[in-house]
Amino acid sequence: MAQVLKEEIRQRIYDAALVAFYEKDFLSATMKEIALKAGIPVGLVYSYYKNKAALFDEIVDTVLIDITGILREEERETGKPSDNFEKVGEGALLKLFDDHKRIVILMDKSKGTKHEHARDELVEIIEQHIETSFSKRCQQDYESAFIHILASNFTESILEIARHYKSKEWARHMLSLVNKAYFEGVNAL
Template sequence: MPQVLKEEIHDRIFQAGIDVFYEKDYRSAKMQDIAEKAHIPVGLIYTYFRNKEELFDKIASSIYVDFDEITEEEERAAGLPSERYKNVAEKYLLDLLEKHEIFVILMDKSKGTKYEDSKDKMICSIERHIKKRFAPKISQARNDMLFHILASNFAESILEVARHYKNREFAHTMLGLVTKCYYEGVNAL
């Protein structure tokens, strides 16, 4: 019975950490805020986590984010770019967005942690992916800036879906529209 209670308290602290980091960010969040959200004394948090950094690390590392892996897998797949996205990347993104709050925390609210460059890494990965596909078709003078703009916009689109996440169907619909615009242009809508 005591083990169940310990797991329940651990889970309450973990969820309260998600809620507070999502609402504020790493730097603004206080352990007192997390304790209040978990309905426990602040000192009890330190029984489970050494400090705020360790709690944040456990939360941030609870999702698997590797855009390099997914873009490389997509590049190995056959078919048109839109088909490769649909067959490879879509499920990964939908699964990632199931934990949308943690994804947003990792990408937007991690300044001051070892994860603070996560969004930049995502953009760079997407940028390299776009560059491999389209570099031969675009004049060299415009390549780097255009690839960066496209990657930043696509990454921000994914984050906007995460920030406004309602359910998996909502995410599926929105990602479908975003990628349709991305691959075919707004006239495709």
């Protein structure tokens, strides 16, 4: 029975921190505020998490790993990039958007943490993905600045969907529009 209570308290802390970091950011949210939202004494938060950074890490640590996995799975497909995205990427991103607040926290609210360059890291991951895709289907080499521009624009499109998330259907519609606008241009290369 005690283990259930411990897990429930850990979940309350996690949920409260998610709200606090989403509403503010890492630097502005306080452990006292998180404890208050969780309905527990602040000292109890420290029984579960060494510090605010450890709590923040637990919330955001897997987001980039999840996105990288989606891209790698998409790279294994052999169709056109737009078809591969529809087949693999779109559905996986929609699942990831179920947790859109974690994406926003990582990308927009992580200043002062080891994650503060996560957006740049994501752009680099997507650049590598684009280079891999181009190497499979394009005869010509493209300048790295061009690949960076594509990766930055696609990253920002995904982040805008996460920032303005309304519902799964809305996100599906937005991804479909991004897919069409982005990949019709890429397919022309």
